[in-house]
Amino acid sequence: MDLWHLLFTLALVCASDSLSASGEPLRWPQISKCRSPELETFSCYWTDGNIYNLTAPGTIQLLYMKRNDEDWKECPDYITAGENSCYFNTSYTSIWIPYCVKLANKDEVFDEKCFSVDEIVLPDPPVHLNWTLLNTSQTGIHGDIQVRWDPPPTADVQKGWITLEYELQYKEVNETKWKELEPRLSTMVPLYSLKMGRDYEIRVRSRQRTSEKFGEFSEILYVSFSQAGIEFVHCAEDIEFPWFLVVVFGACGLAITVILILLSKQPRLKMLIFPPVPVPKIKGIDPDLLKKGKLDEVNSILASHDNYKTQLYNDDLWVEFIELDIEDPDEKNRVSDTDRLLSEDHLKSHSCLGAKDDDSGRASCCEPDIPETDFSASDTCDAISDIDQFKKVTEKEDLLCLDRKDNDESLPSLANTDTQEPHMNTQSENSQPWPPFADRIDSASPSVHTQLSNQNSLTNTDFYAQVSDITPAGSVVLSPGQKSKVGRAQFDGCTEQNFPMDNAYFCEADVKKCIAVTSHEEDELHVQEQSCNEDAYFTTESLTTTVVNLGASTAETPSSEMPVPDYTSIHIVHSPQGLVLNATALPVPDKEFNMSCGYVSTDQLNKIMP
Amino acid sequence: MSNKEASLKGLLLVVLLVSIMLLTKEGVTSLPICSTGSVNCQVSLGELFDRAVKLSHYIHFLSSEMFNEFDEHYGQGRHFIARAVNSCHTSSLTTPEDKEQAQQIHHEALLNLVLGMLRSWNEPLIHLASEVQRIKEAPDTILRKAVEIEEQNKRLLEGMEKIVGRVHSGEVGNEIYSQWEGLPSLQLADEDSRLSAFYNLLHCFHRDSHKIDNYLKLLKCRLIHGSNC
Numbered sequence: 001m002d003l004w005h006l007l008f009t010l011a012l013v014c015a016s017d018s019l020s021a022s023g024e025p026l027r028w029p030q031i032s033k034c035r036s037p038e039l040e041t042f043s044c045y046w047t048d049g050n051i052y053n054l055t056a057p058g059t060i061q062l063l064y065m066k067r068n069d070e071d072w073k074e075c076p077d078y079i080t081a082g083e084n085s086c087y088f089n090t091s092y093t094s095i096w097i098p099y100c101v102k103l104a105n106k107d108e109v110f111d112e113k114c115f116s117v118d119e120i121v122l123p124d125p126p127v128h129l130n131w132t133l134l135n136t137s138q139t140g141i142h143g144d145i146q147v148r149w150d151p152p153p154t155a156d157v158q159k160g161w162i163t164l165e166y167e168l169q170y171k172e173v174n175e176t177k178w179k180e181l182e183p184r185l186s187t188m189v190p191l192y193s194l195k196m197g198r199d200y201e202i203r204v205r206s207r208q209r210t211s212e213k214f215g216e217f218s219e220i221l222y223v224s225f226s227q228a229g230i231e232f233v234h235c236a237e238d239i240e241f242p243w244f245l246v247v248v249f250g251a252c253g254l255a256i257t258v259i260l261i262l263l264s265k266q267p268r269l270k271m272l273i274f275p276p277v278p279v280p281k282i283k284g285i286d287p288d289l290l291k292k293g294k295l296d297e298v299n300s301i302l303a304s305h306d307n308y309k310t311q312l313y314n315d316d317l318w319v320e321f322i323e324l325d326i327e328d329p330d331e332k333n334r335v336s337d338t339d340r341l342l343s344e345d346h347l348k349s350h351s352c353l354g355a356k357d358d359d360s361g362r363a364s365c366c367e368p369d370i371p372e373t374d375f376s377a378s379d380t381c382d383a384i385s386d387i388d389q390f391k392k393v394t395e396k397e398d399l400l401c402l403d404r405k406d407n408d409e410s411l412p413s414l415a416n417t418d419t420q421e422p423h424m425n426t427q428s429e430n431s432q433p434w435p436p437f438a439d440r441i442d443s444a445s446p447s448v449h450t451q452l453s454n455q456n457s458l459t460n461t462d463f464y465a466q467v468s469d470i471t472p473a474g475s476v477v478l479s480p481g482q483k484s485k486v487g488r489a490q491f492d493g494c495t496e497q498n499f500p501m502d503n504a505y506f507c508e509a510d511v512k513k514c515i516a517v518t519s520h521e522e523d524e525l526h527v528q529e530q531s532c533n534e535d536a537y538f539t540t541e542s543l544t545t546t547v548v549n550l551g552a553s554t555a556e557t558p559s560s561e562m563p564v565p566d567y568t569s570i571h572i573v574h575s576p577q578g579l580v581l582n583a584t585a586l587p588v589p590d591k592e593f594n595m596s597c598g599y600v601s602t603d604q605l606n607k608i609m610p
Numbered sequence: 611m612s613n614k615e616a617s618l619k620g621l622l623l624v625v626l627l628v629s630i631m632l633l634t635k636e637g638v639t640s641l642p643i644c645s646t647g648s649v650n651c652q653v654s655l656g657e658l659f660d661r662a663v664k665l666s667h668y669i670h671f672l673s674s675e676m677f678n679e680f681d682e683h684y685g686q687g688r689h690f691i692a693r694a695v696n697s698c699h700t701s702s703l704t705t706p707e708d709k710e711q712a713q714q715i716h717h718e719a720l721l722n723l724v725l726g727m728l729r730s731w732n733e734p735l736i737h738l739a740s741e742v743q744r745i746k747e748a749p750d751t752i753l754r755k756a757v758e759i760e761e762q763n764k765r766l767l768e769g770m771e772k773i774v775g776r777v778h779s780g781e782v783g784n785e786i787y788s789q790w791e792g793l794p795s796l797q798l799a800d801e802d803s804r805l806s807a808f809y810n811l812l813h814c815f816h817r818d819s820h821k822i823d824n825y826l827k828l829l830k831c832r833l834i835h836g837s838n839c
Contacts, residue, residue: 156709
């Protein structure tokens with residue numbers, strides 16, 4: 001037997017040696033953890049290690065010492081907490097007191113730890129998890145639930161000895177990753193928007209304070225809507241709002257709409273969406289004219305804004321519009337103003353003249369009591385011209401009346417009026433004794449055309465044209481001015497029967513001269529000649545009405561003392577005997593036209609008048 | 611036109627009022643309803659306890675974080691002796707060590723105890739806030755937390771004095787107080803020693819703030835909710 005004992009122990013030693021020689025690391029017993037679940041008790045756990053006590057399986061002890069103790073005490077309870085554990089019940093536990101525990105056997109100390117109980121709190125998991133349905137969505141696809149649980153039974157939360165915060169985690173059954181909610185103090189949590197067709201798993205854990213670790217998880221709660229008997233819509237797939245498609249189609253539609261609006265010919269729609277930027281506009285003015293027209297035209301346009309002014313001026317003071325600017329360099333380019341005046345379209349010429357002339361100083365013609373004179377920046381009578389007329393004119397943009405057509409028009413009208421005149425006059429009783437004159441005038445009238453054309457070529461400076469008559473049609477009949485120089489040459493050769501054909505109009509003096517060549521004194525002739533040196537005009541009417549009894553009239557010719565006026569007014573008309581010319585009393589131009597020999601220019605009038 | 615102006619003014623006033631209300635709404639819960647010195651104003655005891663518990667919880671949270679940060683920053687390579695914890699200046703105060711003791715102690719005594727502890731920590735916290743700035747390379751978070759702790763502790767002290775004034779039937783005793791004399795240790799020349807001193811102080815406060823928090827929660831549940839929180 002002894003031999004067998006010896007062999008047995010040898011074998012054991014060899015085995016132990018072999019075991020130790022296999023390379024397995026030697027692990028000492030260790031205190032793995034100490035925890036307190038509720039701040040009232042605590043327990044410590046250790047591991048054995050792989051030391052095998054050869055001599056005797058020594059007893060490992062856990063010794064502890066509180067702060068004020070002098071000696072180490074042994075663990076009061078090795079059993080309650082399980083194997084390799086030491087349990088300290090409430091009587092052995094003091095909170096906020098430092099403890100030190102050590103693991104040792106008789107000979108050596110394996111491990112030591114110091115702590116205080118409040119630092120090793122690790123609560124138990126919550127219990128009694130359950131859930132209730134809060135509400136479901138209208139589509140029946142999603143639902144909200146409320147999960148409730150109880151705190152761990154060991155923790156005395158009711159008395160407030162320990163406060164715990166909880167963390168809930170949930171996931172779908174076939175998922176792997178848990179979703180976490182924030183830790184909170186309450187023991188109930190709502191879960192929103194869970195899919196009713198799926199099953200969920202929920203678990204909760206707790207901890208004392210934020211700086212510590214969580215305790216163990218509770219048991220898993222299974223949430224299944226079908227089992228609860230709730231009606232729901234089972235969706236095979238996830239229906240998500242196609243945001244991407246909405247955005248893409250919306251952008252495309254908007255772009256197409258904008259392009260269509262831009263390209264559409266409909267001005268209304270275009271104006272509605274893209275309103276045009278207002279351009280500065282003055283009423284009654286064509287913006288093109290402002291761009292292209294000359295400064296004169298622009299001035300006249302801006303000044304001409306009144307409608308009814310023209311009417312007034314058509315009746316009154318239109319004589320003054322006849323004044324022409326001799327200094328106009330464009331004279332050569334245009335027709336004699338006389339021609340224009342003679343044209344029927346007198347309004348047009350009106351505007352022609354009015355537009356062109358702006359420095360004549362005709363302030364008097366613009367009556368001050370007319371309210372709408374805001375635009376008359378220049379004190380011209382340009383404002384008088386008719387707007388409508390002007391609009392017609394502006395279309396042509398020929399305010400200077402450079403159009404030849406005017407001249408052509410004017411000439412026949414002139415001829416017409418001339419022919420009319422003698423006939424009219426023949427109708428009067430005065431005209432009877434002088435048919436030859438009329439005839440001559442008639443004969444003279446066809447040549448008016450040529451004469452006028454001669455006029456065009458010869459004279460470019462027709463200052464004044466005497467208006468002889470206003471026809472019933474409303475046109476002005478003018479007696480074209482003829483320089484005496486031109487006609488004088490012909491007058492010289494004037495015989496009784498040989499009236500100068502060049503001139504349709506004769507000066508009274510010339511007529512006298514022609515008729516009675518030798519009847520008068522030289523000075524009279526001279527005077528008459530002098531008077532005819534100037535632009536002397538003699539109306540056809542006055543021609544017809546003048547009586548042969550020129551002797552009477554000649555006596556009253558203006559004396560040579562006064563500066564010879566261009567025109568001599570007729571003082572008395574002794575029809576049919578003759579005319580008495582008024583030397584001093586010069587006619588003031590007014591509505592009724594005297595059958596005067598001539599027309600006194602304003603300059604001469606100013607000289608003559610006292 | 612005047613109608614329009616009047617309505618516009620009215621609207622402006624309404625908007626102003628609403629905005630003021632919304633802006634100050636946040637402060638309503640944190641600001642005291644009753645200002646100091648007001649006589650007729652009465653905040654409920656439950657409200658006072660709620661605020662006190664919130665403050666104490668927050669203070670303990672700050673102290674935990676500060677302690678952990680300090681340990682992380684300066685505790686590497688240094689073996690701060692845990693036994694140094696024994697040298698807290700408030701150890702002289704007899705406080706309940708477990709739940710039974712805390713349940714047995716009278717609430718007035720407990721309140722006085724809490725008040726005494728708060729008072730005892732007032733001065734050390736002030737010095738902590740000032741001295742911690744002199745630590746080499748102290749992180750900003752620690753500095754800020756030190757200042758914050760000191761402020762909140764003051765507020766909690768005021769609140770507790772109010773509660774004690776309400777709860778106490780008899781006279782209020784100022785006996786419970788523990789003088790702190792650890793200032794020189796915070797100003798030691800040797801950095802290791804100084805850091806150890808800081809570590810001790812922070813650890814002591816970490817523990818004491820937990821005590822205060824626990825006691826107050828206990829008292830709240832006992833007095834306000836009838837031990838049924």
